[in-house]
Amino acid sequence: MKPTQMLLLLSLAAPAFALHPARQGSIEVVKDSVAELRAEFDAVPKNQKQPGFDQKALDDKRVELAKRARALMEGNPRSEPAVRIRVWMVTSGVEAGSSDSLLDELMTKDIASPALGDLLDVLRPNSRPDARARVETLVEDAGDRGVRGLALRTLADHVKYDLDGLRAVEAGDVSVATHAKRHGDDRSESLRKSGANEVEKQYVALLERVAKEYGNVLDSRGRAIGPRAEGALFELQQLSIGKIAPEIEAEDIDGTTFKLGDYRGKVVVIDFWGHW
Amino acid sequence: MYPHERSLVERLAGEPFAIVGVNSDKDREELKKTISAEKITWRSFWNGGSTAGPISTRWNVSSWPTIYVLDGEGRIRFKNVRGEQLDASIDQLLAELKAKAK
Numbered sequence: 100m101k102p103t104q105m106l107l108l109l110s111l112a113a114p115a116f117a118l119h120p121a122r123q124g125s126i127e128v129v130k131d132s133v134a135e136l137r138a139e140f141d142a143v144p145k146n147q148k149q150p151g152f153d154q155k156a157l158d159d160k161r162v163e164l165a166k167r168a169r170a171l172m173e174g175n176p177r178s179e180p181a182v183r184i185r186v187w188m189v190t191s192g193v194e195a196g197s198s199d200s201l202l203d204e205l206m207t208k209d210i211a212s213p214a215l216g217d218l219l220d221v222l223r224p225n226s227r228p229d230a231r232a233r234v235e236t237l238v239e240d241a242g243d244r245g246v247r248g249l250a251l252r253t254l255a256d257h258v259k260y261d262l263d264g265l266r267a268v269e270a271g272d273v274s275v276a277t278h279a280k281r282h283g284d285d286r287s288e289s290l291r292k293s294g295a296n297e298v299e300k301q302y303v304a305l306l307e308r309v310a311k312e313y314g315n316v317l318d319s320r321g322r323a324i325g326p327r328a329e330g331a332l333f334e335l336q337q338l339s340i341g342k343i344a345p346e347i348e349a350e351d352i353d354g355t356t357f358k359l360g361d362y363r364g365k366v367v368v369i370d371f372w373g374h375w
Numbered sequence: 376m377y378p379h380e381r382s383l384v385e386r387l388a389g390e391p392f393a394i395v396g397v398n399s400d401k402d403r404e405e406l407k408k409t410i411s412a413e414k415i416t417w418r419s420f421w422n423g424g425s426t427a428g429p430i431s432t433r434w435n436v437s438s439w440p441t442i443y444v445l446d447g448e449g450r451i452r453f454k455n456v457r458g459e460q461l462d463a464s465i466d467q468l469l470a471e472l473k474a475k476a477k
Contacts, residue, residue: 322427330435338434343449347430349420352398352406357418363449365391366468368383368461371431371441372376372419373399374409 132171133183136164140191165194182212190221206233211242219246219253220319224260231257248313252324255305255331262302265295299335306332344369376440377413379458383465384416390469391447393417399426399439447472 143160144152168188172181182205188194189201198221205215215237222230222237234257237250264281267273268291279287290298306328314325337345347359359369380394396419400406403421422428426439434441442461444453446468453464 326432327435330432333433334435338443338451338454340451340454342451344443344445344451345433347397347420349422349430351418352403352410352421354421357420359395360449362393362395362445364447365393366447366465366472367392367445367449368380368394368465369397369443369445370376370380370394371397371399371422371434371436371439373426373439374406374413375400 132167133180133187136168136184136193137187137191140164140193161193161195165197168193177208179212179214182209183214185209186214186217190217192221202233206236206240210240213243213245215241215243215246216249217319219249222253224257244313245316248309248316248324249318251305251313252309252316252318252328255302255309255328258298258302258305259331261290262295262298265290265298269295303332303335306335377415379461380417381414383462387465387469391472392465392469396420397422397430397434397436399424399428399431401425444468447475 140160143157144150145157146152165188168184172184175181185201185205189198189205192198202218205212205218209215218237219234221227222234224230227233231254234250234253238247238254241247241250261282264273264278268275268278275287275291278291281287282290309328310325310332314323314328316324318324318327344359348356350356359367383392384394394417396415396417398406398419399422400409401424403424409415420430422430426436442453442455442457443451444456444461444464446452452468453461456464
């Protein structure tokens with residue numbers, strides 16, 4: 100980076116700090132508080148199965164944390180720490196009834212923020228009725244490349260959900276009435292008109308775009324989304340019913356190499372397992 | 376899953392049938408203890424000590440256990456069948472194998 104560019108960046112980023120040195124401290128407080136709020140909320144038992152569950156204590160904690168979160172955002176609502184708090188409020192559901200307005204604010208005034216990536220966790224298929232429309236908006240409008248990548252990956256998941264639903268109808272496992280109930284009458288009809296093969300093409304195209312354009316973007320668990328998109332493509336093209344299983348050649352638990360192909364001629368159950 | 380798999384191995388002893396595991400545990404030595412304690416007699420690939428290992432990533436496995444059932448030609452015939460359905464799918468494929476051999 101040239102020194103002049105550096106200066107320009109500094110001057111863009113600096114005003115809040117430079118003009119109001121006293122505020123710098125409060126911004127740091129806000130930054131620490133996201134983690135603090137999250138930890139406090141995570142520690143409260145959320146359902147009856149957890150030991151120490153107390154509905155009233157949970158309700159009180161929700162009110163208290165939401166109030167603190169809003170107080171923290173007040174001084175500097177457009178700062179990154181404040182955006183992170185808003186995102187946390189949506190993803191944690193700490194405050195009942197406010198997620199629509201918080202999402203609206205995040206997806207307009209804060210649309211450039213890299214912190215929006217976590218929102219995709221609450222915009223999965225079959226979550227909120229407006230999930231897909233919001234994902235499409237983020238694909239188009241998010242200012243941050245990582246957020247756009249995660250949104251595109253999530254959009255692929257939505258199309259996969261449509262595809263699975265259509266396949267179930269075509270196989271006779273799900274009735275048209277049930278499909279219409281699940282997707283809405285109009286959408287169900289247009290999906291059925293397109294047909295599973297057409298929707299599968301859309302799904303493949305989205306996965307290929309994720310792998311090609313956003314492969315190194317990390318998901319909320321810190322895994323690159325490219326290899327997983329390639330995995331989904333591989334599953335679709337090589338691991339569907341009727342395909343010859345791809346060869347596996349690897350070490351066994353004791354370190355001796357063997358092959359899946361060694362079992363040709365037998366009926367084989369492959370079990371992906373773990374003792375946990 | 377182990378009790379069902381053990382019963383499959385016992386019931387189908389002598390048949391052209393095998394279970395092949397792909398194990399994603401973290402610790403090989405701990406796993407060896409589990410294998411002996413749970414009397415797991417079938418062989419497993421080592422997925423590199425992680426659920427994000429090379430085999431499960433290539434096969435796009437995101438939930439455990441994931442099951443594939445292959446016929447004698449190595450063709451994928453069933454996915455994620457469990458319980459009685461798993462037994463029935465294996466029996467169907469064994470019957471196909473026998474019919475072909477005749």
